[in-house]
Amino acid sequence: MLDSAVGMGRAASPSRRAPFNSPAPTVQSSPLLGTYKQPAVDLVRGEGVYLFDAAGHRYLDFVSGIAVNALGYGDVGLTSALHAAADGLVHTSNLFGTSPAFKLAEALVARSFADKVFFCNSGAEANEGAFKFARRWARSLIGENLAKHEIIALRGSFHGRLFGTLAATDRPAYRLPFRPLAGGIAIVERNIEDLALALDAETVAALILEPVQGEGGVRVLDAGFVREIRALTQERRIALIFDEIQCGLGRTGSLFAYEQLGVEPDVLTLAKPMAGGLPMGAVLLTDSIAAAIQPGDHATTFGGGPFVATVALHVLERLADEKLLAQVTTNGEWMGKELEEIGRRTGRIRAVRGVGYIWGADVLGMAGHVVSEALQSGLLMCTAGDYTIRLLPPLVATRDELADGLAILERVL
Numbered sequence: 001m002l003d004s005a006v007g008m009g010r011a012a013s014p015s016r017r018a019p020f021n022s023p024a025p026t027v028q029s030s031p032l033l034g035t036y037k038q039p040a041v042d043l044v045r046g047e048g049v050y051l052f053d054a055a056g057h058r059y060l061d062f063v064s065g066i067a068v069n070a071l072g073y074g075d076v077g078l079t080s081a082l083h084a085a086a087d088g089l090v091h092t093s094n095l096f097g098t099s100p101a102f103k104l105a106e107a108l109v110a111r112s113f114a115d116k117v118f119f120c121n122s123g124a125e126a127n128e129g130a131f132k133f134a135r136r137w138a139r140s141l142i143g144e145n146l147a148k149h150e151i152i153a154l155r156g157s158f159h160g161r162l163f164g165t166l167a168a169t170d171r172p173a174y175r176l177p178f179r180p181l182a183g184g185i186a187i188v189e190r191n192i193e194d195l196a197l198a199l200d201a202e203t204v205a206a207l208i209l210e211p212v213q214g215e216g217g218v219r220v221l222d223a224g225f226v227r228e229i230r231a232l233t234q235e236r237r238i239a240l241i242f243d244e245i246q247c248g249l250g251r252t253g254s255l256f257a258y259e260q261l262g263v264e265p266d267v268l269t270l271a272k273p274m275a276g277g278l279p280m281g282a283v284l285l286t287d288s289i290a291a292a293i294q295p296g297d298h299a300t301t302f303g304g305g306p307f308v309a310t311v312a313l314h315v316l317e318r319l320a321d322e323k324l325l326a327q328v329t330t331n332g333e334w335m336g337k338e339l340e341e342i343g344r345r346t347g348r349i350r351a352v353r354g355v356g357y358i359w360g361a362d363v364l365g366m367a368g369h370v371v372s373e374a375l376q377s378g379l380l381m382c383t384a385g386d387y388t389i390r391l392l393p394p395l396v397a398t399r400d401e402l403a404d405g406l407a408i409l410e411r412v413l
């Protein structure tokens with residue numbers, strides 16, 4: 001894992017890729033609610049790591065549907081899994097059992113610290129579920145101890161935009177217009193001294209953290225720091241929740257990011273790449289937390305339906321592939337070094353952070369401007385805060401494809 005400042009220096013080298021010939025996007029009026037600022041690009045198909053718009057322009061995709069499309073586009077195995085799933089049941093509700101959910105839970109348990117799994121439909125929903133399970137467990141510790149209910153999140157965190165998860169998300173622009181947020185949730189500085197004060201055994205039920213903070217600027221948490229957190233939470237009987245919604249399922253080079261930290265959580269949340277682009281989330285729990293949960297404590301209509309679970313089982317097997325994970329690790333190390341080199345050559349990058357196929361670079365000027373320019377040059381990227389560009393290539397991207405994208409980025413910078 002790398003987290004280092006980059007020096008400034010030489011001018012940009014010539015690019016390895018022909019300039020992208022895209023006309024400027026036009027502003028369209030839209031019946032869609034204006035919650036997204038979208039460029040006027042109509043994406044219509046994908047192939048490997050490339051997306052194509054209706055006008056036939058090709059884009060190298062370093063967004064992957066925000067860490068969702070790990071297998072890229074048009075993947076033959078994924079397409080077959082989708083067809084196989086469509087031949088079976090699509091939905092039955094959780095009033096009845098279906099074997100795809102059972103098999104998927106079994107596979108997740110076999111590959112992780114967890115003993116039990118709850119399925120839902122998105123990342124925010126997974127975290128909301130994790131908060132409920134942790135509270136239910138904390139209250140079961142000493143009778144119905146109502147005092148032990150608080151949830152602590154870290155500075156720079158992003159856990160979702162529903163009321164509970166928004167209160168655990170450290171982005172004033174997302175929070176302020178919606179106050180009052182859910183109570184009993186607080187944000188604490190990312191250091192062990194502040195946490196030691198905040199993690200009161202009597203009042204705190206859970207601590208949630210992202211092993212790699214994604215939206216908060218791609219910040220890889222130090223393994224020693226997380227181990228200290230684990231020791232504190234264990235000692236004070238506080239549930240430790242790892243949010244691996246963005247950094248989990250192969251993106252850091254191991255199936256779960258926590259494998260690189262040397263500690264296991266009590267609860268872990270997944271979503272984004274789980275079902276190859278179909279909406280799905282999951283909460284993984286130890287038996288000790290799960291023992292506190294009773295029928296009726298939580299539910300969702302769609303969670304773990306047979307269609308989505310069949311596809312997710314295929315995706316899990318593919319993302320757990322050792323060869324793929326090794327490639328993400330070695331190519332990721334290379335990508336970090338290349339980004340630092342680009343920073344030196346262009347003088348436009350102040351710091352580079354990341355691991356595997358999740359990288360952030362603090363740029364001079366607004367990150368959104370760099371992202372728009374890159375789009376015009378045929379490279380899709382996103383931001384992680386005002387001054388950080390975020391690179392999330394599909395996990396199947398080859399070294400050459402990564403190099404092509406970085407060459408476009410260098411030219412744009």
Ligand SMILES: Cc1ncc(COP(=O)(O)O)c(C=O)c1O
Pocket residue numbers: 066122123124125127158159160161210214215243244245246247271272
């Ligand atoms: C770490 C993390 N947690 C939670 C979420 C929320 O997921 P969703 O958008 O599926 O609700 C995200 C989304 O970006 C995320 O990156």
